[in-house]
Amino acid sequence: MICPKCGADNPEGTLFCEECDWRQDMPFRAAKKRNVNTLSLAVLACGVLSVALAFFVAMAGAAVGAVGLIVGGYAINAVRIVKPVNQNVLMVASAAGLLLSMIGFILGFANL
Ligand SMILES: [Zn+2]
Numbered sequence: 001m002i003c004p005k006c007g008a009d010n011p012e013g014t015l016f017c018e019e020c021d022w023r024q025d026m027p028f029r030a031a032k033k034r035n036v037n038t039l040s041l042a043v044l045a046c047g048v049l050s051v052a053l054a055f056f057v058a059m060a061g062a063a064v065g066a067v068g069l070i071v072g073g074y075a076i077n078a079v080r081i082v083k084p085v086n087q088n089v090l091m092v093a094s095a096a097g098l099l100l101s102m103i104g105f106i107l108g109f110a111n112l
Contacts, residue, residue: 001014001024003017003019003020003022003024003028004022004024004026004027004028005017005020005022005028006019006020006022008020010024035078035082036075036078036079036082036084036090037084037086037090039071039074039075039078039079039094040075040079040090040091040093040094040097041093042071042075042097043068043071043072043075043093043094043097043098043101044093044094044096044097044100045097046064046065046067046068046071046072046097046100046101047065047068047072047096047097047098047099047100047101047103047104048097048100049064049068049104050062050063050064050065050067050068050100050101050103050104050105050108051065051100051103051104051107052104053104053108054103054104054105054107054108054110054111055107055111058107058108058109058110058111058112059108059112060108061104061105061107061108061111062104062105062107062108062109062112063108064101064104064108065101065102065103065104065105065106065107065108066101066105067101068097068098068100068101068102068104068105069098069101069102069105072094072095072097072098072101073098075090075094075097075098076091076094076095076098079091079094
């Protein structure tokens with residue numbers, strides 16, 4: 001069977017991979033790296049959405065901005081800890097999302 005982690009072809013019935021010792025019945029996912037990608041994009045989306053919403057539905061803009069601020073702070077920390085290969089891009093995306101969220105949050109309140 002094919003190892004879910006490293007892709008090595010192990011004999012049928014092997015419990016641990018002969019290459020990397022991964023348990024063959026455990027699904028492997030490089031979850032953390034994918035998560036910071038998603039997280040940074042989510043922050044950026046929150047930021048853009050909150051600024052856009054602030055002009056039409058002030059309350060929603062402020063609410064989405066608040067979410068963006070919280071998730072943004074978390075995302076920047078997560079990117080710093082995980083250190084993905086595209087760290088700089090994710091940092092910029094998170095920071096931009098954070099900034100936009102702040103603008104959306106303030107605009108939303110100003111338009112209430
Ligand atoms: Zn393996």
